[in-house]
Amino acid sequence: MSDPGRADTDRGCLRLVLAVPLTLLTLVAGFFCRAALVTRPSGTWDHDAYAAIVLPCLPTLAAAAAAFGLRLLGRRVLGRRWATLG
Template sequence: MSHPDAHPDDADRGCLRVVLAVPFAALTLLAAWFCWMAVTIRPSGAWDDDAYRGIEVSCLATLALAGAVAVLWLLPSVRRVMAWPWVVPAAALVVIAAVRWATGT
């Protein structure tokens, strides 16, 4: 028996949360992989343009993927189901990638 104050859409939110967790998790994991790549690439010297380019591309990919998580979360229908902590890991990756891109070494 359902609670008299229960909203009929509450039962569907759990299933929708599981469905939306897939793109959130996939985008965040991809962003984390590119962020890890950006952090672990070490240029051999000031002349190593390929390593610097790899850092930039990895940081840009991290920012794009984490930005996609934020854009997805900004949709009102998604925000009603997914709490803000789902965006925190992506936001942390943005900060790490931005610092890595800014320092470049």
Template sequence: MTSTSPSDNDRGCLRIVLAVPLVLLTLVAVSCCWTALTIRPSGSGDDDAHAGIVLACVLAIGGAGAVVGVWLLPSVRRVMGWWWVGPTVVSGVVSVIRYVGAG
């Protein structure tokens, strides 16, 4: 007979609780990355567009860093797989590339 321990039952609830901030921060990072990629300056003197790109990139990189920081906690890593941070890390890398290209 197989019995489940109480800690196994709690992991489902813990996963849901931990998923909320990770999903919200991922949405912030991905949407800011998308914004940085879709802003097109009208010329080399369009400082407002360049400032918008830089701001969107900084917010995306910050969101990605926050997700990775939360995921690096041992209690989070035990219940959340590495694929939870994959989209955020990709958006962070894309934002870094866009930031370097916009600067």
């Protein structure tokens, strides 16, 4: 028979393994989002600045989508309670 206490320990380890990439993806998304927010065009004619604003939005969306997918994976693997904790 399996030990019920061991299952909780395994989930704790898996929770940590999933938390590291989730944290890194969130930090990457925040970094690129900040880069897009602090870029200011000089005027309506400054198309390079508008391109510099759009460019970091793509990795922001990609990292946020990956973090969301990882969050859904964690919910499926660890159960619904883990996904609502933080």
